[in-house]
Amino acid sequence: MSSSELQRNRAVLPMSTVRELTLLTDRQIRYYEQHELITPKRGKGGQRRFSLNDIDRLLQIKDYLDAGDSTADIKELFAKAERKNQAQLGTDNSLRRSLQDEFAQIARFNNP
Template sequence: MRGKELRRSLSVLPIGTVMKLTSLTARQIRYYESQKLIFPQRSDGNRRLYSLADVDRLLEIKDYLDDGLNMAGIREVYDQKQRESEQRKNQDHQLTDDDVRKILHDEFLQAGGLKTPSAQQPQAPLQKPL
């Protein structure tokens, strides 16, 4: 996680501050938590602590509600975003050994000036002599 993302994910804001930043009531904020739309951390004294990312999400939820989306619709939006994020992560990790070898081979050829990126074309596999 990069530094900026790390800072935004630190849960340090009490609910009173979040209420002022979002113009939401404590009841609304707790309701969104019960709907599994936000996930505040808990302090040692079991008090909710929110991050800047939580505040962003609460403001986003307010916008969705203002646009006429209901809770089920908002949940579906976030579920879809989660699925897309997981798919991107899976796609990034689905390179086979052959894929990696091909990528390295092409990069070595390009680095050596033997092949330009525009000239990349699939080549037939080399045949072993019989």
């Protein structure tokens, strides 16, 4: 994971900032959390802390709802995307292992 991706995953934004950035209400954000569309981290005292990726996801949710999708539809869309990402990650890891094996064989030929 790149350093910029790590920064995007840092949960540091409070609810008030998220409200301003997304134009969603506290109630809407809590509702999306209740329906497991988002999972913000919790800070000391239990306050929700959001990352930039959480903001992106909330904006996606808002767009899907504006387009007429239900929360169940959105949850399934996110689940499908996650399964696709996991499958791609598995393919990437398989390819990486295959390349490592090839490099090991080449090294054995070069150093008998």
